[in-house]
Amino acid sequence: xxxxxxxxxxxxxxxxxxxxxxxxxxxxxxxxxxxxxxxxxxxxxxxxxxxxxxxxxxxxxxxxxxxxxxxxxxxxxxxxxxxxxxxxxxxxxxxxxxxxxxxxxxxxxxxxxxxxxxxxxxxxxxxxxxxxxxxxxxxxxxxxxxxxxxxxxxxxxxxxxxxxxxxxxxxxxxxxxxxxxxxxxxxxxxxxxxxxxxxxxxxxxxxxxxxxxxxxxxxxxxxxxxxxxxxxxxxxxxxxxxxxxxxxxxxxxxxxxxxxxxxxxxxxxxxxxxxxxxxxxxxxxxxxxxxxxxxxxxxxxxxxxxxxxxxxxxxxxxxxxxxxxxxxxxxxxxxxxxxxxxxxxxxxxxxxxxxxxxxxxxxxxxxxxxxxxxxxxxxxxxxxxxxxxxxxxxxxxx
Amino acid sequence: xxxxxxxxxxxxxxxxxxxxxxxxxxxxxxxxxxxxxxxxxxxxxxxxxxxxxxxxxxxxxxxxxxxxxxxxxxxxxxxxxxxxxxxxxxxxxx
Ligand SMILES: Cc1cc2nc3c(=O)[nH]c(=O)nc-3n(C[C@H](O)[C@H](O)[C@H](O)COP(=O)(O)OP(=O)(O)OC[C@H]3O[C@@H](n4cnc5c(N)ncnc54)[C@H](O)[C@@H]3O)c2cc1C
Ligand SMILES: [Zn+2]
Numbered sequence: 001x002x003x004x005x006x007x008x009x010x011x012x013x014x015x016x017x018x019x020x021x022x023x024x025x026x027x028x029x030x031x032x033x034x035x036x037x038x039x040x041x042x043x044x045x046x047x048x049x050x051x052x053x054x055x056x057x058x059x060x061x062x063x064x065x066x067x068x069x070x071x072x073x074x075x076x077x078x079x080x081x082x083x084x085x086x087x088x089x090x091x092x093x094x095x096x097x098x099x100x101x102x103x104x105x106x107x108x109x110x111x112x113x114x115x116x117x118x119x120x121x122x123x124x125x126x127x128x129x130x131x132x133x134x135x136x137x138x139x140x141x142x143x144x145x146x147x148x149x150x151x152x153x154x155x156x157x158x159x160x161x162x163x164x165x166x167x168x169x170x171x172x173x174x175x176x177x178x179x180x181x182x183x184x185x186x187x188x189x190x191x192x193x194x195x196x197x198x199x200x201x202x203x204x205x206x207x208x209x210x211x212x213x214x215x216x217x218x219x220x221x222x223x224x225x226x227x228x229x230x231x232x233x234x235x236x237x238x239x240x241x242x243x244x245x246x247x248x249x250x251x252x253x254x255x256x257x258x259x260x261x262x263x264x265x266x267x268x269x270x271x272x273x274x275x276x277x278x279x280x281x282x283x284x285x286x287x288x289x290x291x292x293x294x295x296x297x298x299x300x301x302x303x304x305x306x307x308x309x310x311x312x313x314x315x316x317x318x319x320x321x322x323x324x325x326x327x328x329x330x331x332x333x334x335x336x337x338x339x340x341x342x343x344x345x346x347x348x349x350x351x352x353x354x355x356x357x358x359x360x361x362x363x364x365x366x367x368x369x370x371x372x373x374x375x376x377x378x379x380x381x382x383x384x385x386x387x388x389x390x391x392x393x394x395x396x397x398x
Numbered sequence: 399x400x401x402x403x404x405x406x407x408x409x410x411x412x413x414x415x416x417x418x419x420x421x422x423x424x425x426x427x428x429x430x431x432x433x434x435x436x437x438x439x440x441x442x443x444x445x446x447x448x449x450x451x452x453x454x455x456x457x458x459x460x461x462x463x464x465x466x467x468x469x470x471x472x473x474x475x476x477x478x479x480x481x482x483x484x485x486x487x488x489x490x491x492x
Contacts (some may be wrong), residue, residue: 141412235418236444283472291411371487
Protein backbone atom coordinates (compact mmCIF):
# COMPACT_ATOMS: atom_id res chain seq x y z
CA UNK A 1 0.00 0.00 0.00
CA UNK A 2 1.37 3.41 -0.98
CA UNK A 3 -0.21 5.32 1.88
CA UNK A 4 -2.03 4.59 5.15
CA UNK A 5 -5.82 4.69 5.37
CA UNK A 6 -6.16 6.47 8.73
CA UNK A 7 -9.33 7.30 10.65
CA UNK A 8 -9.95 11.06 10.88
CA UNK A 9 -8.68 12.67 14.09
CA UNK A 10 -10.85 15.16 16.00
CA UNK A 11 -8.62 18.05 14.93
CA UNK A 12 -5.59 19.02 12.86
CA UNK A 13 -3.37 22.11 12.51
CA UNK A 14 -4.39 22.39 8.84
CA UNK A 15 -7.16 20.73 6.81
CA UNK A 16 -6.86 20.73 3.03
CA UNK A 17 -10.14 20.14 1.18
CA UNK A 18 -9.56 18.33 -2.14
CA UNK A 19 -7.14 15.47 -2.85
CA UNK A 20 -6.23 16.46 -6.38
CA UNK A 21 -2.76 17.45 -7.51
CA UNK A 22 -2.94 20.85 -5.85
CA UNK A 23 -4.25 19.67 -2.49
CA UNK A 24 -1.70 16.86 -2.27
CA UNK A 25 1.18 19.10 -3.33
CA UNK A 26 0.11 21.66 -0.72
CA UNK A 27 0.17 18.97 1.96
CA UNK A 28 3.64 17.80 0.97
CA UNK A 29 5.13 21.30 0.90
CA UNK A 30 3.48 22.16 4.24
CA UNK A 31 5.10 19.07 5.74
CA UNK A 32 8.49 19.15 4.00
CA UNK A 33 9.16 22.90 3.81
CA UNK A 34 7.20 24.29 6.76
CA UNK A 35 7.41 21.36 9.18
CA UNK A 36 3.61 21.18 9.59
CA UNK A 37 2.79 17.48 9.78
CA UNK A 38 -0.37 17.40 11.90
CA UNK A 39 -2.48 17.97 8.80
CA UNK A 40 -5.11 16.17 6.76
CA UNK A 41 -6.21 16.10 3.13
CA UNK A 42 -9.96 15.50 2.88
CA UNK A 43 -11.06 13.96 -0.43
CA UNK A 44 -14.65 13.08 -1.35
CA UNK A 45 -13.64 10.24 -3.70
CA UNK A 46 -10.24 8.62 -4.16
CA UNK A 47 -6.92 10.45 -4.39
CA UNK A 48 -6.18 11.60 -7.91
CA UNK A 49 -9.67 10.80 -9.21
CA UNK A 50 -10.29 14.42 -10.25
CA UNK A 51 -8.81 16.47 -13.06
CA UNK A 52 -5.27 15.61 -12.01
CA UNK A 53 -5.93 12.22 -13.64
CA UNK A 54 -7.98 13.59 -16.51
CA UNK A 55 -5.71 16.09 -18.25
CA UNK A 56 -3.46 16.06 -21.31
CA UNK A 57 -0.35 16.43 -19.07
CA UNK A 58 1.28 19.41 -20.75
CA UNK A 59 3.83 21.23 -18.61
CA UNK A 60 5.11 24.62 -19.81
CA UNK A 61 5.70 28.25 -18.83
CA UNK A 62 5.47 30.01 -22.19
CA UNK A 63 3.47 33.01 -20.97
CA UNK A 64 3.71 36.71 -21.78
CA UNK A 65 2.65 38.50 -18.58
CA UNK A 66 5.39 38.78 -15.92
CA UNK A 67 3.17 37.54 -13.06
CA UNK A 68 2.44 34.35 -15.01
CA UNK A 69 6.02 33.82 -16.23
CA UNK A 70 7.35 34.12 -12.67
CA UNK A 71 4.78 31.70 -11.26
CA UNK A 72 5.04 29.07 -14.01
CA UNK A 73 8.86 29.31 -14.08
CA UNK A 74 8.81 28.47 -10.37
CA UNK A 75 6.77 25.42 -11.32
CA UNK A 76 9.25 24.42 -14.07
CA UNK A 77 12.05 24.66 -11.52
CA UNK A 78 10.21 22.34 -9.15
CA UNK A 79 9.22 19.88 -11.93
CA UNK A 80 12.87 19.31 -12.86
CA UNK A 81 13.80 17.69 -9.54
CA UNK A 82 10.37 16.44 -8.48
CA UNK A 83 11.01 12.72 -9.11
CA UNK A 84 14.06 12.93 -6.84
CA UNK A 85 12.39 15.14 -4.24
CA UNK A 86 9.40 12.78 -3.93
CA UNK A 87 11.44 9.61 -4.49
CA UNK A 88 8.77 8.65 -7.03
CA UNK A 89 9.15 8.54 -10.79
CA UNK A 90 6.70 11.11 -12.13
CA UNK A 91 8.11 10.60 -15.64
CA UNK A 92 8.81 14.30 -16.25
CA UNK A 93 9.67 14.49 -19.93
CA UNK A 94 11.07 17.85 -21.11
CA UNK A 95 10.56 17.05 -24.78
CA UNK A 96 9.83 20.66 -25.76
CA UNK A 97 6.59 22.52 -26.46
CA UNK A 98 6.32 23.99 -29.94
CA UNK A 99 3.71 26.64 -30.82
CA UNK A 100 3.23 26.84 -34.59
CA UNK A 101 2.95 30.18 -36.36
CA UNK A 102 1.00 30.48 -39.59
CA UNK A 103 1.39 34.21 -40.33
CA UNK A 104 4.24 36.72 -40.10
CA UNK A 105 2.15 38.63 -37.53
CA UNK A 106 2.03 35.54 -35.35
CA UNK A 107 5.82 35.24 -35.60
CA UNK A 108 6.10 38.82 -34.29
CA UNK A 109 3.88 37.95 -31.32
CA UNK A 110 5.94 34.84 -30.60
CA UNK A 111 9.15 36.92 -30.74
CA UNK A 112 7.63 39.28 -28.18
CA UNK A 113 6.56 36.38 -25.95
CA UNK A 114 9.89 34.57 -26.30
CA UNK A 115 11.75 37.73 -25.34
CA UNK A 116 9.51 38.24 -22.30
CA UNK A 117 10.21 34.65 -21.21
CA UNK A 118 13.98 34.99 -21.67
CA UNK A 119 14.10 38.32 -19.83
CA UNK A 120 12.67 36.57 -16.77
CA UNK A 121 15.06 33.62 -16.97
CA UNK A 122 13.02 31.18 -19.08
CA UNK A 123 14.04 29.47 -22.29
CA UNK A 124 12.52 30.16 -25.70
CA UNK A 125 13.69 29.77 -29.29
CA UNK A 126 12.12 31.24 -32.40
CA UNK A 127 12.22 28.68 -35.22
CA UNK A 128 11.81 29.19 -38.94
CA UNK A 129 9.82 26.78 -41.10
CA UNK A 130 12.76 24.50 -41.91
CA UNK A 131 13.69 24.15 -38.27
CA UNK A 132 10.07 23.25 -37.45
CA UNK A 133 10.08 20.65 -40.25
CA UNK A 134 13.30 19.04 -39.01
CA UNK A 135 11.90 18.77 -35.47
CA UNK A 136 8.47 17.43 -36.58
CA UNK A 137 8.89 15.21 -39.63
CA UNK A 138 5.20 14.27 -39.92
CA UNK A 139 3.84 17.79 -39.87
CA UNK A 140 2.45 19.29 -43.08
CA UNK A 141 4.67 22.34 -43.59
CA UNK A 142 3.98 22.57 -47.32
CA UNK A 143 2.47 25.58 -48.99
CA UNK A 144 -0.62 23.45 -49.62
CA UNK A 145 -1.48 23.13 -45.94
CA UNK A 146 -4.80 24.69 -44.97
CA UNK A 147 -2.81 27.10 -42.78
CA UNK A 148 0.79 26.97 -44.06
CA UNK A 149 3.38 26.95 -41.29
CA UNK A 150 5.85 29.85 -41.31
CA UNK A 151 7.71 29.02 -38.08
CA UNK A 152 7.16 28.56 -34.40
CA UNK A 153 8.15 29.25 -30.82
CA UNK A 154 9.85 26.40 -28.97
CA UNK A 155 10.23 26.13 -25.22
CA UNK A 156 12.83 23.31 -25.07
CA UNK A 157 12.58 22.72 -21.30
CA UNK A 158 8.77 22.28 -21.37
CA UNK A 159 7.06 18.94 -22.00
CA UNK A 160 4.86 16.56 -20.05
CA UNK A 161 4.66 14.37 -16.93
CA UNK A 162 2.70 11.28 -15.91
CA UNK A 163 -0.40 12.83 -14.31
CA UNK A 164 -1.43 9.93 -12.02
CA UNK A 165 2.13 9.53 -10.80
CA UNK A 166 2.18 13.18 -9.78
CA UNK A 167 -0.85 12.65 -7.53
CA UNK A 168 0.48 9.35 -6.16
CA UNK A 169 4.00 10.71 -5.65
CA UNK A 170 2.84 13.73 -3.65
CA UNK A 171 0.41 11.52 -1.71
CA UNK A 172 2.96 8.86 -0.76
CA UNK A 173 5.63 11.40 0.19
CA UNK A 174 3.15 13.43 2.29
CA UNK A 175 1.89 10.27 4.01
CA UNK A 176 5.45 9.31 4.91
CA UNK A 177 5.86 12.67 6.67
CA UNK A 178 2.74 11.94 8.72
CA UNK A 179 0.00 13.68 6.72
CA UNK A 180 -3.40 11.94 7.05
CA UNK A 181 -4.97 11.34 3.63
CA UNK A 182 -8.71 10.87 4.23
CA UNK A 183 -10.44 9.35 1.22
CA UNK A 184 -14.20 8.85 0.75
CA UNK A 185 -14.58 11.86 3.02
CA UNK A 186 -16.74 14.55 1.42
CA UNK A 187 -16.93 18.02 2.93
CA UNK A 188 -20.63 18.77 3.41
CA UNK A 189 -20.32 21.97 5.41
CA UNK A 190 -17.99 24.27 7.29
CA UNK A 191 -17.89 24.70 11.06
CA UNK A 192 -18.21 28.34 12.02
CA UNK A 193 -17.64 30.47 15.09
CA UNK A 194 -19.33 33.68 13.93
CA UNK A 195 -17.38 34.69 10.83
CA UNK A 196 -14.49 32.37 11.44
CA UNK A 197 -14.17 28.95 9.82
CA UNK A 198 -13.05 26.47 12.48
CA UNK A 199 -13.25 23.17 10.63
CA UNK A 200 -15.32 21.02 8.32
CA UNK A 201 -18.35 18.76 8.48
CA UNK A 202 -17.71 15.63 6.47
CA UNK A 203 -19.32 12.30 5.64
CA UNK A 204 -16.85 10.85 8.17
CA UNK A 205 -17.69 13.30 10.95
CA UNK A 206 -16.69 16.77 12.14
CA UNK A 207 -13.02 17.73 12.03
CA UNK A 208 -11.78 20.92 13.65
CA UNK A 209 -8.85 23.13 12.67
CA UNK A 210 -7.50 26.69 12.83
CA UNK A 211 -6.74 26.64 9.11
CA UNK A 212 -9.09 25.32 6.39
CA UNK A 213 -7.58 25.36 2.91
CA UNK A 214 -9.85 24.76 -0.10
CA UNK A 215 -8.33 23.30 -3.32
CA UNK A 216 -11.23 21.67 -5.18
CA UNK A 217 -10.66 23.01 -8.74
CA UNK A 218 -13.86 22.50 -10.81
CA UNK A 219 -16.00 22.19 -7.65
CA UNK A 220 -14.93 25.55 -6.17
CA UNK A 221 -18.29 27.33 -6.47
CA UNK A 222 -20.15 24.34 -5.03
CA UNK A 223 -17.84 23.93 -2.04
CA UNK A 224 -17.54 27.64 -1.27
CA UNK A 225 -21.36 27.90 -1.31
CA UNK A 226 -21.29 25.57 1.73
CA UNK A 227 -19.42 28.37 3.51
CA UNK A 228 -22.01 30.96 2.47
CA UNK A 229 -19.95 32.41 -0.41
CA UNK A 230 -22.68 32.60 -3.06
CA UNK A 231 -20.75 34.21 -5.90
CA UNK A 232 -17.17 34.03 -7.18
CA UNK A 233 -15.38 35.28 -10.32
CA UNK A 234 -15.46 31.70 -11.61
CA UNK A 235 -17.56 29.64 -14.04
CA UNK A 236 -17.25 25.86 -14.42
CA UNK A 237 -16.80 24.75 -18.03
CA UNK A 238 -16.22 21.37 -19.66
CA UNK A 239 -13.01 20.58 -21.54
CA UNK A 240 -12.68 17.44 -23.67
CA UNK A 241 -9.62 15.33 -24.43
CA UNK A 242 -8.91 12.54 -26.93
CA UNK A 243 -6.58 9.55 -27.26
CA UNK A 244 -5.97 7.59 -30.46
CA UNK A 245 -4.86 4.02 -31.03
CA UNK A 246 -1.12 3.48 -30.45
CA UNK A 247 1.41 4.32 -33.15
CA UNK A 248 5.17 4.01 -33.37
CA UNK A 249 6.95 7.23 -32.28
CA UNK A 250 5.68 9.96 -34.58
CA UNK A 251 5.33 13.22 -32.59
CA UNK A 252 8.54 14.09 -30.79
CA UNK A 253 7.39 17.07 -28.75
CA UNK A 254 4.18 18.78 -27.69
CA UNK A 255 2.92 20.68 -30.70
CA UNK A 256 0.19 23.31 -30.78
CA UNK A 257 -1.71 24.61 -33.79
CA UNK A 258 -1.62 28.38 -34.33
CA UNK A 259 -4.58 28.54 -36.71
CA UNK A 260 -7.05 27.51 -34.03
CA UNK A 261 -6.80 25.84 -30.65
CA UNK A 262 -5.22 22.40 -30.55
CA UNK A 263 -2.38 20.73 -28.63
CA UNK A 264 -1.05 17.25 -29.25
CA UNK A 265 1.63 14.91 -27.98
CA UNK A 266 2.33 11.18 -27.95
CA UNK A 267 2.17 9.11 -24.80
CA UNK A 268 4.76 6.49 -23.90
CA UNK A 269 2.22 3.83 -24.86
CA UNK A 270 2.07 5.35 -28.35
CA UNK A 271 -1.38 6.94 -28.28
CA UNK A 272 -1.73 10.46 -29.60
CA UNK A 273 -3.13 12.62 -26.81
CA UNK A 274 -4.80 15.83 -27.84
CA UNK A 275 -7.40 18.43 -27.07
CA UNK A 276 -8.69 21.81 -28.10
CA UNK A 277 -10.99 24.51 -26.79
CA UNK A 278 -13.69 24.39 -24.12
CA UNK A 279 -17.23 23.58 -25.19
CA UNK A 280 -17.89 27.16 -24.12
CA UNK A 281 -20.91 27.09 -21.80
CA UNK A 282 -21.30 26.46 -18.06
CA UNK A 283 -21.17 22.74 -17.40
CA UNK A 284 -20.63 20.25 -14.59
CA UNK A 285 -21.50 17.33 -16.86
CA UNK A 286 -18.02 15.81 -17.38
CA UNK A 287 -18.92 15.21 -20.99
CA UNK A 288 -18.93 17.53 -23.94
CA UNK A 289 -20.80 17.82 -27.20
CA UNK A 290 -20.00 16.82 -30.77
CA UNK A 291 -19.26 20.20 -32.42
CA UNK A 292 -16.04 20.47 -30.40
CA UNK A 293 -15.09 16.89 -31.31
CA UNK A 294 -15.46 17.72 -34.98
CA UNK A 295 -13.54 20.99 -34.62
CA UNK A 296 -10.66 19.35 -32.75
CA UNK A 297 -10.40 16.54 -35.32
CA UNK A 298 -10.40 18.92 -38.27
CA UNK A 299 -7.71 21.09 -36.69
CA UNK A 300 -5.60 18.03 -36.03
CA UNK A 301 -5.96 16.96 -39.66
CA UNK A 302 -5.07 20.43 -40.89
CA UNK A 303 -1.69 19.87 -39.17
CA UNK A 304 -1.30 16.15 -39.91
CA UNK A 305 -3.37 15.11 -42.97
CA UNK A 306 -1.77 11.65 -42.78
CA UNK A 307 -3.70 10.86 -39.59
CA UNK A 308 -7.02 10.92 -41.43
CA UNK A 309 -7.56 7.17 -40.97
CA UNK A 310 -6.33 7.00 -37.41
CA UNK A 311 -8.87 5.49 -35.02
CA UNK A 312 -9.81 7.16 -31.78
CA UNK A 313 -9.76 5.01 -28.65
CA UNK A 314 -11.14 7.24 -25.95
CA UNK A 315 -12.45 10.70 -25.22
CA UNK A 316 -13.71 12.31 -22.04
CA UNK A 317 -14.53 15.63 -20.46
CA UNK A 318 -13.48 17.31 -17.23
CA UNK A 319 -14.99 20.27 -15.36
CA UNK A 320 -12.59 23.18 -15.14
CA UNK A 321 -12.76 26.21 -12.84
CA UNK A 322 -12.53 29.03 -15.40
CA UNK A 323 -11.76 32.37 -13.76
CA UNK A 324 -12.83 35.74 -15.12
CA UNK A 325 -9.30 36.65 -16.28
CA UNK A 326 -8.01 33.16 -17.01
CA UNK A 327 -5.53 33.28 -14.11
CA UNK A 328 -5.59 31.44 -10.78
CA UNK A 329 -6.41 32.52 -7.25
CA UNK A 330 -4.04 31.51 -4.39
CA UNK A 331 -4.92 33.55 -1.35
CA UNK A 332 -5.79 33.89 2.31
CA UNK A 333 -9.56 34.20 2.96
CA UNK A 334 -12.14 35.02 1.81
CA UNK A 335 -13.31 34.20 5.39
CA UNK A 336 -11.15 34.26 8.52
CA UNK A 337 -9.55 30.84 9.04
CA UNK A 338 -9.91 30.01 5.36
CA UNK A 339 -7.50 29.83 2.40
CA UNK A 340 -8.47 29.50 -1.26
CA UNK A 341 -6.71 27.87 -4.21
CA UNK A 342 -8.83 27.99 -7.41
CA UNK A 343 -9.34 29.34 -10.91
CA UNK A 344 -7.00 26.84 -12.61
CA UNK A 345 -8.91 26.90 -15.86
CA UNK A 346 -7.62 24.15 -18.13
CA UNK A 347 -3.93 24.75 -17.44
CA UNK A 348 -3.59 23.81 -13.80
CA UNK A 349 -1.68 20.56 -14.16
CA UNK A 350 1.58 22.28 -15.03
CA UNK A 351 1.01 24.55 -12.04
CA UNK A 352 0.71 21.67 -9.55
CA UNK A 353 4.13 21.96 -7.83
CA UNK A 354 4.23 25.78 -7.71
CA UNK A 355 0.59 25.98 -6.66
CA UNK A 356 1.25 23.63 -3.74
CA UNK A 357 4.48 25.42 -2.87
CA UNK A 358 2.86 28.89 -2.89
CA UNK A 359 -0.33 27.76 -1.16
CA UNK A 360 1.69 26.05 1.59
CA UNK A 361 3.69 29.25 2.11
CA UNK A 362 0.46 31.30 2.25
CA UNK A 363 -1.14 28.92 4.78
CA UNK A 364 1.96 28.63 7.00
CA UNK A 365 2.70 32.38 7.08
CA UNK A 366 -0.83 33.77 6.76
CA UNK A 367 0.36 35.86 3.86
CA UNK A 368 1.23 35.10 0.25
CA UNK A 369 4.72 34.62 -1.13
CA UNK A 370 5.84 37.33 -3.61
CA UNK A 371 5.27 34.81 -6.41
CA UNK A 372 1.55 34.35 -5.68
CA UNK A 373 0.87 37.82 -4.23
CA UNK A 374 -0.70 39.02 -7.53
CA UNK A 375 -3.17 36.09 -7.60
CA UNK A 376 -5.70 37.50 -5.13
CA UNK A 377 -9.47 37.22 -5.15
CA UNK A 378 -10.03 40.97 -4.93
CA UNK A 379 -7.80 41.82 -7.92
CA UNK A 380 -10.94 42.06 -10.07
CA UNK A 381 -12.42 44.83 -8.01
CA UNK A 382 -9.05 46.60 -7.88
CA UNK A 383 -8.58 46.51 -11.65
CA UNK A 384 -5.51 44.26 -11.36
CA UNK A 385 -6.72 41.45 -13.62
CA UNK A 386 -4.06 39.12 -15.03
CA UNK A 387 -5.62 38.55 -18.43
CA UNK A 388 -2.99 36.70 -20.48
CA UNK A 389 -5.20 36.49 -23.57
CA UNK A 390 -6.79 39.91 -23.26
CA UNK A 391 -10.34 38.68 -23.81
CA UNK A 392 -12.01 40.28 -20.79
CA UNK A 393 -14.44 38.79 -18.24
CA UNK A 394 -15.70 35.94 -20.45
CA UNK A 395 -14.45 32.72 -18.80
CA UNK A 396 -15.29 30.51 -21.78
CA UNK A 397 -12.86 32.43 -24.01
CA UNK A 398 -9.70 32.26 -21.89
CA UNK B 399 -27.24 19.51 -27.47
CA UNK B 400 -30.38 20.78 -29.24
CA UNK B 401 -31.89 24.19 -28.52
CA UNK B 402 -35.55 24.74 -29.43
CA UNK B 403 -35.55 28.30 -30.82
CA UNK B 404 -39.06 29.86 -30.54
CA UNK B 405 -38.65 31.21 -34.10
CA UNK B 406 -36.75 28.49 -35.95
CA UNK B 407 -37.53 25.29 -34.07
CA UNK B 408 -35.05 22.69 -32.87
CA UNK B 409 -31.50 23.41 -33.97
CA UNK B 410 -28.07 22.06 -33.12
CA UNK B 411 -26.04 23.89 -30.49
CA UNK B 412 -23.42 24.81 -33.11
CA UNK B 413 -25.83 27.42 -34.52
CA UNK B 414 -25.89 29.26 -31.19
CA UNK B 415 -23.47 31.54 -29.33
CA UNK B 416 -23.29 31.38 -25.56
CA UNK B 417 -23.59 34.71 -23.79
CA UNK B 418 -23.36 33.68 -20.16
CA UNK B 419 -25.39 33.98 -16.98
CA UNK B 420 -28.90 35.31 -17.66
CA UNK B 421 -29.59 36.39 -14.09
CA UNK B 422 -27.22 39.30 -13.85
CA UNK B 423 -28.59 42.80 -14.33
CA UNK B 424 -26.52 45.78 -15.32
CA UNK B 425 -26.82 48.48 -12.63
CA UNK B 426 -28.18 51.86 -13.82
CA UNK B 427 -25.44 53.96 -15.36
CA UNK B 428 -26.15 56.65 -12.76
CA UNK B 429 -25.39 54.13 -10.04
CA UNK B 430 -21.90 54.80 -8.73
CA UNK B 431 -21.72 51.87 -6.33
CA UNK B 432 -18.44 50.15 -7.23
CA UNK B 433 -19.39 46.90 -5.47
CA UNK B 434 -22.51 46.50 -7.57
CA UNK B 435 -20.69 47.11 -10.83
CA UNK B 436 -17.95 44.72 -9.76
CA UNK B 437 -20.50 42.03 -8.98
CA UNK B 438 -22.24 42.62 -12.31
CA UNK B 439 -19.03 42.23 -14.31
CA UNK B 440 -17.25 39.48 -12.36
CA UNK B 441 -19.28 37.55 -9.80
CA UNK B 442 -21.29 34.50 -10.82
CA UNK B 443 -23.40 31.91 -8.99
CA UNK B 444 -22.14 29.11 -11.25
CA UNK B 445 -24.68 26.54 -10.03
CA UNK B 446 -24.49 22.78 -10.59
CA UNK B 447 -28.08 22.27 -11.73
CA UNK B 448 -30.62 24.63 -13.29
CA UNK B 449 -29.05 27.73 -14.81
CA UNK B 450 -30.75 30.66 -16.53
CA UNK B 451 -28.53 31.78 -19.38
CA UNK B 452 -28.44 33.85 -22.53
CA UNK B 453 -27.77 32.41 -25.96
CA UNK B 454 -27.98 34.03 -29.37
CA UNK B 455 -29.21 32.11 -32.39
CA UNK B 456 -26.30 33.65 -34.27
CA UNK B 457 -26.37 31.08 -37.09
CA UNK B 458 -30.12 31.41 -37.51
CA UNK B 459 -32.65 34.14 -36.77
CA UNK B 460 -30.13 36.03 -34.57
CA UNK B 461 -32.65 36.33 -31.71
CA UNK B 462 -31.37 36.61 -28.17
CA UNK B 463 -32.78 33.80 -26.07
CA UNK B 464 -33.20 33.17 -22.36
CA UNK B 465 -32.60 29.48 -21.80
CA UNK B 466 -33.09 27.42 -18.65
CA UNK B 467 -30.59 24.55 -18.85
CA UNK B 468 -29.34 22.02 -16.34
CA UNK B 469 -25.53 22.24 -16.12
CA UNK B 470 -25.27 18.66 -14.84
CA UNK B 471 -27.30 17.01 -17.62
CA UNK B 472 -27.37 19.70 -20.38
CA UNK B 473 -31.15 19.22 -20.44
CA UNK B 474 -33.07 22.33 -21.51
CA UNK B 475 -36.33 23.16 -19.70
CA UNK B 476 -37.30 26.34 -21.50
CA UNK B 477 -36.19 28.78 -24.17
CA UNK B 478 -37.73 32.22 -24.65
CA UNK B 479 -37.05 35.27 -26.76
CA UNK B 480 -35.74 38.32 -24.89
CA UNK B 481 -35.38 41.93 -25.99
CA UNK B 482 -37.80 43.91 -28.18
CA UNK B 483 -39.39 40.75 -29.63
CA UNK B 484 -39.97 39.10 -26.28
CA UNK B 485 -43.77 39.31 -26.31
CA UNK B 486 -44.24 38.46 -30.00
CA UNK B 487 -45.16 34.86 -30.59
CA UNK B 488 -42.63 32.75 -32.45
CA UNK B 489 -43.30 30.76 -35.60
CA UNK B 490 -42.85 27.51 -33.72
CA UNK B 491 -45.96 28.54 -31.81
CA UNK B 492 -44.37 29.37 -28.46
C1 LIG C 1 -9.50 17.41 -20.36
C2 LIG C 1 -8.55 18.24 -19.58
C3 LIG C 1 -7.25 18.47 -20.07
C4 LIG C 1 -6.34 19.24 -19.35
N1 LIG C 1 -5.07 19.38 -19.84
C5 LIG C 1 -4.14 20.07 -19.13
C6 LIG C 1 -2.80 20.17 -19.60
O1 LIG C 1 -2.44 19.62 -20.65
N2 LIG C 1 -1.91 20.89 -18.87
C7 LIG C 1 -2.27 21.50 -17.73
O2 LIG C 1 -1.43 22.16 -17.13
N3 LIG C 1 -3.54 21.41 -17.24
C8 LIG C 1 -4.48 20.70 -17.90
N4 LIG C 1 -5.77 20.59 -17.42
C9 LIG C 1 -6.12 21.26 -16.16
C10 LIG C 1 -5.75 20.49 -14.92
O3 LIG C 1 -6.12 19.14 -15.05
C11 LIG C 1 -6.48 21.11 -13.70
O4 LIG C 1 -6.33 22.51 -13.71
C12 LIG C 1 -5.92 20.60 -12.38
O5 LIG C 1 -5.86 19.20 -12.37
C13 LIG C 1 -6.79 21.12 -11.22
O6 LIG C 1 -6.21 20.92 -9.96
P1 LIG C 1 -6.32 19.56 -9.13
O7 LIG C 1 -5.40 18.56 -9.71
O8 LIG C 1 -6.09 19.88 -7.71
O9 LIG C 1 -7.85 19.16 -9.39
P2 LIG C 1 -8.65 17.82 -9.10
O10 LIG C 1 -7.80 16.62 -9.37
O11 LIG C 1 -9.94 17.93 -9.80
O12 LIG C 1 -8.83 17.89 -7.53
C14 LIG C 1 -9.93 18.46 -6.86
C15 LIG C 1 -10.41 17.42 -5.87
O13 LIG C 1 -11.38 18.00 -5.00
C16 LIG C 1 -12.28 16.98 -4.64
N5 LIG C 1 -13.51 17.54 -4.09
C17 LIG C 1 -14.47 18.25 -4.72
N6 LIG C 1 -15.48 18.56 -3.87
C18 LIG C 1 -15.12 18.05 -2.66
C19 LIG C 1 -15.75 18.04 -1.37
N7 LIG C 1 -16.95 18.62 -1.17
N8 LIG C 1 -15.11 17.42 -0.35
C20 LIG C 1 -13.90 16.82 -0.54
N9 LIG C 1 -13.28 16.80 -1.73
C21 LIG C 1 -13.88 17.41 -2.79
C22 LIG C 1 -12.52 16.24 -5.96
O14 LIG C 1 -13.05 14.94 -5.76
C23 LIG C 1 -11.11 16.24 -6.56
O15 LIG C 1 -10.39 15.04 -6.30
C24 LIG C 1 -6.73 19.83 -18.12
C25 LIG C 1 -8.02 19.62 -17.62
C26 LIG C 1 -8.93 18.82 -18.33
C27 LIG C 1 -10.30 18.60 -17.79
ZN1 LIG D 1 -33.80 31.15 -34.26
